[in-house]
Amino acid sequence: MELTSLKCKHLVVKIASRCNLNCSYCYMYNMGDNTYKNQPKFMSKTVIVKLIEAVAVHCEEHDLNEFTFVFHGGEPLLASQDLYRFFVHQALTVLLPNVQPNFKLQTNGMLITKAWCELFEELNIGVGISLDGNKKENDLYRLDHKGRGSFDAIMKGYNIAQKLLPNKPGIVTFINIGSDPLDTYEFLKSIDIEYVDFILPDATHDTPKWASLFDTPTPYADWLIKIFDIWFYEKGKKPKIRFFETIILLLLGRVNDDGNDALGGGNHQVLVIETDGGIEPIDSLKVCGDGFTKIKTNVLQDKISDAFEKELAELCNLSHKLLCKKCMICPVKDICGGGYLAHRFSKESGFNNPSIYCNDLLKLITRIQNAVFAEIPGSILEENHLKPVYYHQALEMVEYGEKYSEEPEWSNYLELFGSKSKENV
Ligand code: SF4
Numbered sequence: 164m165e166l167t168s169l170k171c172k173h174l175v176v177k178i179a180s181r182c183n184l185n186c187s188y189c190y191m192y193n194m195g196d197n198t199y200k201n202q203p204k205f206m207s208k209t210v211i212v213k214l215i216e217a218v219a220v221h222c223e224e225h226d227l228n229e230f231t232f233v234f235h236g237g238e239p240l241l242a243s244q245d246l247y248r249f250f251v252h253q254a255l256t257v258l259l260p261n262v263q264p265n266f267k268l269q270t271n272g273m274l275i276t277k278a279w280c281e282l283f284e285e286l287n288i289g290v291g292i293s294l295d296g297n298k299k300e301n302d303l304y305r306l307d308h309k310g311r312g313s314f315d316a317i318m319k320g321y322n323i324a325q326k327l328l329p330n331k332p333g334i335v336t337f338i339n340i341g342s343d344p345l346d347t348y349e350f351l352k353s354i355d356i357e358y359v360d361f362i363l364p365d366a367t368h369d370t371p372k373w374a375s376l377f378d379t380p381t382p383y384a385d386w387l388i389k390i391f392d393i394w395f396y397e398k399g400k401k402p403k404i405r406f407f408e409t410i411i412l413l414l415l416g417r418v419n420d421d422g423n424d425a426l427g428g429g430n431h432q433v434l435v436i437e438t439d440g441g442i443e444p445i446d447s448l449k450v451c452g453d454g455f456t457k458i459k460t461n462v463l464q465d466k467i468s469d470a471f472e473k474e475l476a477e478l479c480n481l482s483h484k485l486l487c488k489k490c491m492i493c494p495v496k497d498i499c500g501g502g503y504l505a506h507r508f509s510k511e512s513g514f515n516n517p518s519i520y521c522n523d524l525l526k527l528i529t530r531i532q533n534a535v536f537a538e539i540p541g542s543i544l545e546e547n548h549l550k551p552v553y554y555h556q557a558l559e560m561v562e563y564g565e566k567y568s569e570e571p572e573w574s575n576y577l578e579l580f581g582s583k584s585k586e587n588v
């Protein structure tokens with residue numbers, strides 16, 4: 164692997180390691196990783212100073228003139244406003260004029276007040292809020308530590324942010340296939356959202372607990388397609404839906420090299436900084452096991468690039484390129500990119516697997532492709548060698564290809580993380 168080309172353009176900054184919610188599906192607290200218990204509750208100013216120095220060095224090494232910090236948790240609003248002022252001031256002082264820092268924040272919204280909105284505006288921090296649909300849908304899994312629903316408190320914070328912030332908050336919604344997708348979509352439109360990202364629940368081949376609750380092979384695709392079929396043909400104002408728009412842009416030939424961990428063929432240029440300064444690959448990998456993301460690098464003594472010398476961070480960066488045999492022959496490989504890395508994991512064969520959502524991804528992507536290509540004149544499709552692939556055709560192609568093609572040269576590398584490889588040592 165050519166490590167010098169690997170770089171990070173976005174850092175997920177765990178400014179707080181605890182949360183005021185206890186969502187059933189949370190990969191931080193409820194999917195088998197307990198390392199948060201050993202983390203300081205908040206990032207210290209010493210870690211912040213070192214972190215920004217490390218980013219300055221990294222940007223210089225890789226000739227980057229822009230860098231994004233995403234404040235995350237736990238719940239990032241449990242940290243003090245003073246800590247945000249210190250962070251942003253430090254970043255602007257150290258990075259400008261060579262590097263333009265951008266700031267985003269992902270919150271559960273429960274603690275948003277007028278004072279927080281003033282701070283977001285003052286520090287130019289873009290805000291995303293997690294909300295899983297209407298009260299009934301949201302309060303199924305987004306619960307507090309006493310098992311009570313969070314919808315009312317989230318909506319209170321959301322309404323304040325919606326009213327006061329010049330850039331309206333985006334919404335992140337966990338896909339709850341037990342709900343009616345059209346109810347969810349109508350609800351999100353009724354609260355005037357401009358942007359939503361639908362998220363597949365995090366699970367691995369050993370723990371696909373959400374998918375196994377339903378007896379159809381493609382429950383997530385079926386749920387999303389119901390929304391897509393309305394959204395795509397809808398005239399007038401409608402929200403931007405990241406999942407669909409990313410697929411459409413990839414179908415039209417856009418290469419995403421901006422750190423998209425879900426789709427496409429680009430490098431995933433994101434790392435996580437824990438509250439103690441630990442540098443880690445993307446945090447959804449915590450579903451693979453207790454301590455799985457601990458790669459023993461820390462901004463207090465290491466460079467950001469040092470993380471890419473650890474196999475897990477390197478694989479995470481190249482996750483849309485180092486695919487298993489089935490993905491390599493898949494007709495939608497360049498759009499799907501094997502999906503999220505965590506969803507390919509099994510204790511036995513590491514990451515040498517397709518996604519647990521393989522059939523869902525294949526069905527959703529082919530459906531979107533068919534709809535988009537139907538809007539393009541046949542002569543243009545022909546000139547650009549674009550031919551629609553239908554779901555059942557695609558399914559046969561991957562099943563046939565998996566049987567008769569060779570393992571890619573990096574299969575052993577993907578298996579390094581599984582027990583099969585350890586048995587062969
Ligand atoms: S709000 Fe986010 S960090 Fe907190 S428990 Fe829910 S999913 Fe986890």
Ligand code: SF4
Pocket residue numbers: 489490491493494495496499500501502517518520521522524525561
């Ligand atoms: S649809 Fe399935 S086989 Fe195709 S790239 Fe995605 S995970 Fe791999």
